[in-house]
Amino acid sequence: MSRMYRRIIFYKKTNTFYMKKFAKIILFLFLLLFILCAAGVIYYHVVTMNAKLDESKLISVSDSTEFYDLNGKNMGSYVKNGKKTSIETIPSYTLNAFIAIEDKNFYKHNGIDYKGILRATIKDLMSFSFKEGGSTISQQLIKNTQLSGEKTIKRKLTEIRLTGKLEQKYSKKEILEYYLNTVYFGKSYYGIENAAQGYFDKKTENLTVNESAVLAAIVKSPNYYTSESNGEKLLSRRNLVLEKMFEQDYIKGYELNKLKNEKLKINYSKSSDKNSPYISLCLTELSEYCYVNPYELKNAHVYTYFEESDQKKLLAALNNSGGSYTGNGVLMKDKNHISAFYSPYPSSVCQPGSTIKPLAVYSPSLEENLINENTIINDEKTEFSGYKPKNYSNRYYGRISAKTALSKSLNIPAVKLLNSLGIDKSEKYLKRLGINLSDDEKGLSLALGGMKNGFTLTDLTSFYGIYRSGGIYYKPSAIRKVVSKSGRVLYSSNFYGRRVFSDATAYLTADMLSESVKSGTSSKLNSDKFTLYAKTGTVGSENGNTAAYSVSFTNNETLGIRLNNADNSYLPSFVTGSSAPTEAAAEFWNSYLKTSDTEIKMPGSVKEAYIDKDEYLNNGKFLLADDYAPESTKIRMLFDKKFLPTEKSPKYSSPEISDVEFYYKDSVVKIKITALKNVYSKIYRNGEEVYDTAAGNVFYDYNANTDETYIYEAVPYFFNGEKTIVGKKVVLGKIKTQKRDIA
Template structure:
């Protein structure tokens, strides 16, 4: 019988099944293996989680008091988180602060199991877009694990431990308990740990009383207390507060109108340090914190809780003298500010620092302000350049009269003027120019030596502030900080050798092991002879006719220095063999100074210098080799004859002294370079000065 149709021949079902059997057997075997592997992985994961569940969390590190010590080994400050941490239950923390913290730190805190996978993915995308670490994705639990049990080093082993401790925290504690521990542990700056201590520090109230605006402000600080503390940078703090408020509005926690109103609210902060005495040298102590953390890399957690000891260069006697001089140098009730910094030129040690008149109300350290023009106090750097080049000597002369200078290949002009338009309208030499602070002489000098050479000298002396090679540089028109000026003048006092300023001598850990030890570099800038000649010239500032003469009676020891006055700033930067000190006075907002206000820098300098060195016998500046003294005629700048009526003993670098004798008075002169008579008169002059200072 024929099969119907012309279709394909179909195999029997049994034969078809037989062909599929090997494939089915392989598939079943694969499924068994996969299932077994999954079971093993599941059992391993379950075992690991069970191990973490039964394993006790490590004890959190016990905080120890860290100390800051002065040059005599006495404690001037302590750092200890426990001294300013007050743990409170979560219910005693304002809900605004809780919501603000979660909004900015961990919006899915109550939904994840310790790790925010969505947040990690979002951060990865943002970081990939910017090709940098723009966003992090650490949850509150991860941050708590890190703060409680680990250091902040960035290593894979630390990250692995952090992950393990995060899982354990989630297993051992409820979400509210984790959040409570976090808000009582986190650092809010200025020694305040936890919400309660922070609320008391910034607003003088309990954490439960915080408003929405205050809560948003506090919630922004832990990300970077140095940058977001309202005491350190109000603009940064306010910008971050508004970011948090907007984030809360975007997440539906608060209304947009409430966010806007809170952001516009003017907050009232408790003056920093008002809860306890600011103590000695508060600006210096802040500077030490900055150097330790930002410059030397000491971890803030270690600084606050690690029991370290920071040995500093602060001289308590000098610091007291500085604080008293500033306090008494400006009348009570005046808004005028002041800054003083004093460095031992022989060692580079920062001995005293006053960054303002009242630390409690304003923590801005004006010692490091780079917005103040030094005026004529910058001129010694110019004159040192001229002496070093050999372009000028102490008897080089220029006419003190209104002058228009041309520069830039004749395309530009510059017409400086003297203070109160006072000119001699005759020739003056460098000593006279420094004593009277003649601007015309200074600009003539910089035109001769070249402005760029002056900038190069300033850089060698440690001044890093921006400058341009213009004629006006001679008059100190480019801002520098008091710290830079004190360091530069310290080089003059130290025979031309600059020693890097040092504030921290040594840092030891809790076991006494040295974490850091200062090794300040000593760099010769100019030879000792040129530095000595400049010092001799700058002593004239305190002689009769000098701009510092009015305070000369207050200082009973040899001293050299230079005043500087602009419309808004007044300076006196000077030194003895033991101390180089810069004093600035002015207004924070650049208000113009009255004549009386401009005269306050010099008395502060004098009062400080004499009191700080009260126990130190007066010393003359050491006379180095390569210096000669000869009698000169100030009118001609030549060697003085025996009968010259105004002959003056002048100091020169050997080989630069005049050789031509003034013949105006009809004699040949006998003041040979380095003559014994000149040396004897120089020595006699020193002793006469010392006796006069002692009798005063």
């Protein structure tokens, strides 16, 4: 047998061996797959065998939520009797909008769109994300009404089982009606009829194509798309809904272009309840910040930071503020936990006026070492490239400190500082507070509160919390936790703080705001019983004021008061931030505070230093006072330790003569010496002491002999009560006396 033949036989045997081995592996894998599938089917039937479709939940649009205060006392209920609508009254284009964006194969599948799930999975894998959905309208209805928000395999399998039961029992028409009557649209609106009336003030049957597209856009992420700050994102998604309607032949091409060009018109601020303002605030928080399944919030228990005694004091202060205008107030403690709140319109926003000055101008300027508390600013009429701001009452103070400028809420210094700081740096710190400026807000008028919309009183008050928390911002919260009907904790308030400024900047800004209470626009809050820090603000024009603020705080609480009219009409001419709002704040603090321990403790990052008074007042320089300087020549100031002055004045440790007048006439020498206060000089004539300026700074020498040469010198000195410090000898002058004529 040849070698070649033997080799062929060997290869055949080897291939046969490997083919058999491969076949066994394939058989094993198929068997394993079969076992896994069988196990999966068995597991599916076991975990879902008790799954029952609760038909009552498919048509229920009512719920009752109980609210509890800080001590666990029931403070009220929120009962929502939702409105239902028949599918027969819903416009066809409204139905088509939801089908186009949520489930284009709704009429083709039996509840589960396997092609849709596969398509979404492939997209997720290709984009390395998990954003694509695959749930049909039938599945969404089951999730929204029958199941908890837990993300487990058991819950998903139960969803599939119940979806099958749903499809077997109800027609597509019925399923779509149930879905639209129970789906969540944000702002506590469950069901399309509630959403239509809440967002557009009309019944579902009167919705336009565009309004239908907006509602269909919202359901993907209700809390996100119904936040006023995300209006552009909602507009973009509305346009996506319209494009999907066009792709699926629900609208024509010319209709698409016309509809996409229509502006977004939606009522963001209308409240969906008529309960107490604090509960209304909680409902807003639930819809915007509590990231839980909104369907699980039905019949839940909400535990809050509400304190009845605080609420009573706040309401009393607001009621006594007088006038026909609306009083709004909020009290926050600790990490911006809201213990009291009142506002007929919890989500209404107003421009901040001068309350923005510390946040956008003074604190950033301190942080960037552009200023310290006592930096001199020239308060005078100034034009900034065509922009001509004015001080209140058109009054100007000349050279003043930054601290005084803020305490008096002067406009010119604030604009000057923002101009030097730069809008970009101010914006950097505002972003840390969650404040995003639009392009038309990025101007020097920002220093005076010139903003397009502004803030809710809750948000504005929470910003000031950074000054008592060492520069760290905490999102305001009225809710401690939310517990479902079954006892499961759905949400627990645990907002992490975000650093905005250093603790030094926070303390120094607070110190500046204490001056506002002592001698500035918040002086009506001044008390010898406790320490307060405050800022006022007034919004208006030459025609009148539309809002007035007082934001004040201690080391543990922040109080915000705003007076305005709901229709933004003018307030009485006498109402400014320093009047009625500050008076209301004063009444509150006087009834609320039971301790004098309200002062914010100075952090180690802030150091006190004594500055040379003369150099500061005359030249605006920050020189450390001489070690031997008298108390009357020093000013105590506070500095960020990083920016503490290092240069020291030598005025008293090396006393000097600042000016000398010396002349000789008619046999008399006159010497006048000028020096710092408490610095004197000993005058010497040819080395012999002849005078001490402690007796007066002018010396007349009548005792000079004729026809002699004299050298006059002086040695400056300073006596600090214990020690005499001597300066350098100075030659004052040299004379040759006249020779006397002999007759």
